[in-house]
Amino acid sequence: MTSSTAAGITVSNTRSKSERREKIEEALFPPLVAILVAFVCGDILILSFGQSPLTVWRLMLEGAWGNAYGIGQVLYKATTLSFTGLAVAIGYRAGLFNIGAEGQLAAGGFLAAVVGLAMPAATPAVIAILVCCAAAAAGGGVVGAVPGWLRTRFGAHEVITTIMINFIVLALLNWVIATHLHVPETLHTPEIRAGALARLDSFIGAMHGSAANLTIVIAVLVAAASWWYLFRTRGGYDLRAVGLQPDAAEYGGVNVGGVFFKALTIGGAIAGLGGVNFVLGYKHYYEDGFAGGTGFLGIAVALVGRNNPFGVILAALFFATLSQGGLAVNAFVPKQIVDVLQGVVIIAIAASVPEVRRILLGARRRISEPPTRTTPDVPTANEHAATPPAAAV
Amino acid sequence: MTYPRNTLQSTALAVRMHGISKSFGPVRANRDASLDVVRGEIHALVGENGAGKSTLMKILGGLITPDAGTVEVEGRDVTGWSTADAIAAGVGVVHQHFMLVPTLTVAENLVLGKEPTTGGRIDMQRAIADVQKLGEETGLVIDGTRLVSDLSVGEAQRVEILKTLYRGARILVLDEPTAVLSPPEVKELVQVLKRVRESGGTVIIITHRLEEVMALSDNITVMRAGATVANLHTADTNPAEIAQAMVGRHVRLSTRESLGAAAARTDVSGPGLTVSNLVVGGVRRTREVDDVSFEIRPGEILGIAGVEGNGQSELIEALAGLRPVVSGSIRLGSRHITDASVRDRHDAGLSHIPEDRQRRGLVMEYTVADNLVLGQQHHFSHNGTLDRAAIADYARRQIAEFDIRPADPLLPARALSGGNQQKIVVAREMGRDFHVLLASQPTRGVDVGAIEFIHAQILAARAAGRAILLVSAELNEVLSLSDRIAVMYRGRFVTVMPAAEASEDVLGPLMIGGQVAAA
Numbered sequence: 001m002t003s004s005t006a007a008g009i010t011v012s013n014t015r016s017k018s019e020r021r022e023k024i025e026e027a028l029f030p031p032l033v034a035i036l037v038a039f040v041c042g043d044i045l046i047l048s049f050g051q052s053p054l055t056v057w058r059l060m061l062e063g064a065w066g067n068a069y070g071i072g073q074v075l076y077k078a079t080t081l082s083f084t085g086l087a088v089a090i091g092y093r094a095g096l097f098n099i100g101a102e103g104q105l106a107a108g109g110f111l112a113a114v115v116g117l118a119m120p121a122a123t124p125a126v127i128a129i130l131v132c133c134a135a136a137a138a139g140g141g142v143v144g145a146v147p148g149w150l151r152t153r154f155g156a157h158e159v160i161t162t163i164m165i166n167f168i169v170l171a172l173l174n175w176v177i178a179t180h181l182h183v184p185e186t187l188h189t190p191e192i193r194a195g196a197l198a199r200l201d202s203f204i205g206a207m208h209g210s211a212a213n214l215t216i217v218i219a220v221l222v223a224a225a226s227w228w229y230l231f232r233t234r235g236g237y238d239l240r241a242v243g244l245q246p247d248a249a250e251y252g253g254v255n256v257g258g259v260f261f262k263a264l265t266i267g268g269a270i271a272g273l274g275g276v277n278f279v280l281g282y283k284h285y286y287e288d289g290f291a292g293g294t295g296f297l298g299i300a301v302a303l304v305g306r307n308n309p310f311g312v313i314l315a316a317l318f319f320a321t322l323s324q325g326g327l328a329v330n331a332f333v334p335k336q337i338v339d340v341l342q343g344v345v346i347i348a349i350a351a352s353v354p355e356v357r358r359i360l361l362g363a364r365r366r367i368s369e370p371p372t373r374t375t376p377d378v379p380t381a382n383e384h385a386a387t388p389p390a391a392a393v
Numbered sequence: 394m395t396y397p398r399n400t401l402q403s404t405a406l407a408v409r410m411h412g413i414s415k416s417f418g419p420v421r422a423n424r425d426a427s428l429d430v431v432r433g434e435i436h437a438l439v440g441e442n443g444a445g446k447s448t449l450m451k452i453l454g455g456l457i458t459p460d461a462g463t464v465e466v467e468g469r470d471v472t473g474w475s476t477a478d479a480i481a482a483g484v485g486v487v488h489q490h491f492m493l494v495p496t497l498t499v500a501e502n503l504v505l506g507k508e509p510t511t512g513g514r515i516d517m518q519r520a521i522a523d524v525q526k527l528g529e530e531t532g533l534v535i536d537g538t539r540l541v542s543d544l545s546v547g548e549a550q551r552v553e554i555l556k557t558l559y560r561g562a563r564i565l566v567l568d569e570p571t572a573v574l575s576p577p578e579v580k581e582l583v584q585v586l587k588r589v590r591e592s593g594g595t596v597i598i599i600t601h602r603l604e605e606v607m608a609l610s611d612n613i614t615v616m617r618a619g620a621t622v623a624n625l626h627t628a629d630t631n632p633a634e635i636a637q638a639m640v641g642r643h644v645r646l647s648t649r650e651s652l653g654a655a656a657a658r659t660d661v662s663g664p665g666l667t668v669s670n671l672v673v674g675g676v677r678r679t680r681e682v683d684d685v686s687f688e689i690r691p692g693e694i695l696g697i698a699g700v701e702g703n704g705q706s707e708l709i710e711a712l713a714g715l716r717p718v719v720s721g722s723i724r725l726g727s728r729h730i731t732d733a734s735v736r737d738r739h740d741a742g743l744s745h746i747p748e749d750r751q752r753r754g755l756v757m758e759y760t761v762a763d764n765l766v767l768g769q770q771h772h773f774s775h776n777g778t779l780d781r782a783a784i785a786d787y788a789r790r791q792i793a794e795f796d797i798r799p800a801d802p803l804l805p806a807r808a809l810s811g812g813n814q815q816k817i818v819v820a821r822e823m824g825r826d827f828h829v830l831l832a833s834q835p836t837r838g839v840d841v842g843a844i845e846f847i848h849a850q851i852l853a854a855r856a857a858g859r860a861i862l863l864v865s866a867e868l869n870e871v872l873s874l875s876d877r878i879a880v881m882y883r884g885r886f887v888t889v890m891p892a893a894e895a896s897e898d899v900l901g902p903l904m905i906g907g908q909v910a911a912a
Contacts, residue, residue: 237763240759245752
């Protein structure tokens with residue numbers, strides 16, 4: 001009953017515009033509501049530590065965005081999160097839940113370091129960087145391709161396989177580093193000979209000491225390319241069709257299994273490329289455990305960014321701000337408060353998507369027809385009339 | 394809660410709904426609709442899809458509260474009541490989709506939520522006896538000890554009706570009850586409803602099959618665009634008048650003569666469809682399609698009649714490349730396509746209107762334009778990049794040619810009515826150069842106007858020399874469009890006969906497993 005012929009015809013002129021507005025509202029409101037809920041929870045937590053929420057929030061904001069160093073750190077953290085967020089978002093667009101960004105990120109960083117170590121120091125920078133980036137993408141891509149193949153070939157659920165492959169990859173890398181490639185007394189490789197990316201502080205002196213580097217440019221390019229791929233290419237058309245309605249995609253001649261494989265492989269490659277940020281841009285070596293949960297946080301980034309590549313960048317900046325700001329308020333409240341806030345945001349967004357939609361619909365209904373309401377508030381025969389009609393949603 | 398039977402003039406009316414309005418967001422499902430149902434009558438509520446019939450019945454059943462208007466049941470104002478109140482007052486809704494637990498027996502399903510107990514334990518003997526007694530009273534005889542999963546669709550529906558009566562319903566509301574039934578089962582349902590009427594019950598039936606309206610009802614309420622547009626006495630009207638009221642203009646009802654279907658053409662050439670010894674597996678049976686062979690010549694329509702679930706869906710899916718073939722072969726012209734991909738079949742000239750447009754035929758969140766190129770997206774891209782300008786251009790032309798409304802290529806498909814959604818599918822599959830069309834339930838759930846349009850398209854394609862396979866649960870549709878008719882039962886073609894020899898009386902028994910009379 002939701003799509004009546006008559007209504008469709010009579011309001012056709014305004015319908016398209018309001019549909020688009022509705023779409024934007026539905027994309028934007030849930031994350032904003034979720035963030036609001038998180039801040040209310042944060043207020044309560046901060047108060048429970050006997051601190052003023054306003055002071056703590058201000059300190060967080062200043063620590064993150066108040067000076068060039070802080071900004072540099074936020075940008076650095078947001079860069080890796082963009083890659084892992086995009087990895088999850090592309091999977092999600094194909095109807096897949098990629099939990100494997102953590103392992104893909106680590107594998108990408110590792111391969112970039114190995115290739116950087118193997119190349120002679122005299123290799124021209126551009127070539128060295130390109131080769132290292134290709135290696136990172138290949139590393140993550142292979143780790144993503146395995147669950148993709150398992151899904152396509154055997155129907156093994158990607159949530160299970162990507163989680164398990166995280167364990168395998170991280171354990172393997174840990175073993176290789178600990179036994180073969182480490183600098184004594186550490187858990188990291190020697191510094192790469194070629195392929196290092198310039199830090200931002202070599203262009204902006206005030207950022208001195210921050211880890212931000214040129215990988216951020218790659219992140220923006222990859223996000224733009226992802227958007228182009230999803231919304232402007234045939235591959236993206238097929239991929240999104242599979243994610244929305246696999247039966248209709250199959251009917252439309254799309255190889256559904258092929259799309260599953262492609263989405264997880266591309267996602268893996270993007271997550272792997274994220275390893276460049278740490279290895280080529282920051283430390284210039286691979287260190288065991290450098291991913292440190294960034295891959296998992298990518299799930300939250302994709303969720304808050306509503307699986308839109310540009311939304312993912314905004315969400316990455318938000319989570320990076322929380323993380324960097326958390327360090328600044330460590331003296332007042334435990335920095336774990338940031339982890340709690342992250343958790344609240346994720347739960348709130350998971351819960352708010354349908355809820356916000358309902359509220360939006362309700363508000364629109366109230367606005368659209370105030371004069372015609374005559375009787376419904378005065379139920380005559382009984383007292384249960386206020387029960388919300390399920391069919392109205 | 395009891396409602397006193399009072400006042401003289403309202404005792405005659407079982408239901409009186411007046412000035413009902415209801416909106417969902419921008420969609421006005423009901424606008425000043427009314428319905429008067431006399432006690433002890435069978436009342437037909439008819440209208441196109443989206444006319445607001447179901448909304449009106451949901452308001453009566455207490456599922457929805459109206460924005461404006463009054464609802465009276467047996468003389469008592471009950472506007473805005475709850476489902477529990479409606480049930481208590483004797484209003485019972487039989488849903489289109491059965492709400493039965495398949496692993497329980499008929500008796501267990503019947504008493505569910507209202508079990509007779511002895512000392513805290515369910516008294517099954519009494520439940521079975523209750524079923525027996527109710528069955529004898531209403532003529533709805535069914536063995537209470539059978540499992541629901543063993544019942545046929547018609548029997549399951551009988552249990553649904555019994556369940557509603559068991560709960561004390563005096564006003565029975567049925568939403569499209571005949572859509573899932575074979576002709577003999579429809580006849581039985583008609584008898585059952587007449588018996589309910591004889592025992593003093595009131596029946597409101599939503600249907601879009603005008604011949605049933607004529608055969609069954611005492612009075613008719615016609616709705617259009619959310620409003621009540623006509624109240625008719627069945628005895629004083631005819632199907633053409635009802636259809637005109639539904640659509641708001643004159644319509645040709647699809648009869649063989651009115652559609653101007655000539656004899657099968659033999660002068661056209663082109664590739665046809667040849668299927669040999671096809672066997673297709675499935676979930677319920679290993680041989681959902683069991684050794685089926687047929688040929689469709691260019692310019693010919695082969696119709697498949699049959700109760701749903703006898704292999705028609707599997708046959709179509711196998712032909713379309715969506716379901717693997719166990720054995721046998723499929724040829725399009727001289728080309729073997731048995732193992733070809735969906736895309737290769739499409740490019741070879743095979744078009745397919747799938748039975749479920751909302752699941753298969755359309756990506757509901759995609760725009761009308763994007764849906765119009767589904768399946769041929771590879772013809773609208775260069776080096777992997779979609780040619781947005783070409784898609785928009787193509788979409789505008791198809792929207793105009795096939796009269797898709799609203800004429801906005803950027804609306805998501807879900808925002809369109811069922812009839813217009815189906816027009817997208819028809820435009821895409823028939824608005825191109827093709828040789829063979831698989832049309833599965835091409836007019837399911839679409840309004841009368843769209844049915845007329847789609848039938849005309851199919852006949853035009855036939856005249857242009859296309860080979861067409863038509864599967865429909867609407868026997869009338871198969872009878873009026875086809876050149877030859879096959880009856881499918883348990884995966885096999887029971888018979889293939891010229892349409893001229895076929896009729897409802899001939900096909901009906903075959904559809905439920907009867908033998909072909911020796912000729």
